[in-house]
Amino acid sequence: MYSFLTTGNWPDYELIDSGNFEKLERFGKHVLARPEPQAIWDPHLPASEWQRANATFTREKGSQEKGQWKIKPGTPEQWIINYGQDGLKLRFRLGMSSFKHVGLFPEQDPNWQFIYQQTKQRKAAVPRVLNLFAYTGAATLAARAAGADVTHLDSVKQVNFWARDNMEASNLDGVRWLVEDAMKYVQREVKRGNKYQGLILDPPAYGRGPNGEKWQLEDELNEMLKLCQQLLDPQDHFFLINLYSLGFSALILDNLVTEIFPKTHTTREIGEIYLHDRGQRKLPLGTFCRFAT
Incomplete structure (x- = not known):
């Protein structure tokens, strides 16, 4: 859909x-x-x-x-702002970076709700959730607030410190913080046979791991999704990916997900994320795909 x-x-x-x-x-x-x-x-x-x-x-x-x-x-x-929707209450520290960002992507509000609700619906007593390219941790905190055992991975140490500040501001704790290259970590997790009930990916178009590892979205995404498929609990899972790269159609995600993930999920959504301004113009801010068993 x-x-x-x-x-x-x-x-x-x-x-x-x-x-x-x-x-x-x-x-x-x-x-x-x-x-x-x-x-x-x-x-x-x-x-x-x-x-x-x-x-x-x-x-x-x-x-x-x-x-x-x-x-x-x-x-x-x-400064701090508050977020509260349908039982999920969080607080975020914002700041003005030299890359125009402020530490939060507000258009992700419906995905935070998806993560929160889907985490609560897992059969596992304590669902395991892995958040890759996790930035300042809004998605991490949505899963943690719903009771998940969350691993938060980002290659930038300072960003993880910022995410920790958001966790503390939201009166949460217990997140596992990793400064890692996402691809290398996922490869190791597959070899270890680990499984997760929730997987969240928010990859950039281009990036570097902590040791200079190169990430190029069009080159790496196919392999990353194949590895993620092996990490999902076959019977009890949700999955979410966001792409901000201009020119990356939702149809690309549709093709990848159809090819890689077995049709064990009962719901699947794919499309675009946008914000509307006071003039009701719809500002597109990326594509997404999400599904759950």
Whole structure:
């Protein structure tokens, strides 16, 4: 089933406007303006509204990601926001990085709900969940809040520290933190015969492991999914993958999942994730596939 996912009613987050390759967002009390390559239309709001942002990110010349923030006086460089939907309550520390990111992808709200609900539905008394390319840990915390034994893996040590801060802010504990190359770790887990009731992947288009290992999405994804298939508990599992890479159609995920994963799951969704602004434009922010037994 081809689906479109978007956020629910979340008091501490709003996509206010989008256009001219930028987006205007509110995180808690603070409004940020930052680049968004897929917002090719005109903004709805006048420039004066955008100029009221607490912080604006400007790219370095010749760079798609790196740049710097122009922060208005009185605006903190870090702050906490709350998240609460359908019984899942979390807190996240946000901060303005030199790569335009703030430590959270709000469009993943429906997937956090999926992880939380699916973890609670597992037959295992304590479901084992592996979160790969786990970033600052929102998906990790959704699984942990539902009672899972969670392994959180990311190749960047500082990002794992940030995720730990989010765990503590959310009054959770007990997550296993790993600074590892995802492919090498999954290969070892397959050899060890380990099984998981939940697998979450959020791979970048390009990245490096802690020892310089190269990750290129189009080169590595097929093999990674084959290994993940071997790690899933055949009778009791959920699976979720997100892709942010421009040009990676949901149909690519459909083909991969159909070929690699046996049809033991009773539900499967595949499609796009988006945010809607006040003008009701739908800003696409990646593709996903998720299924469960």
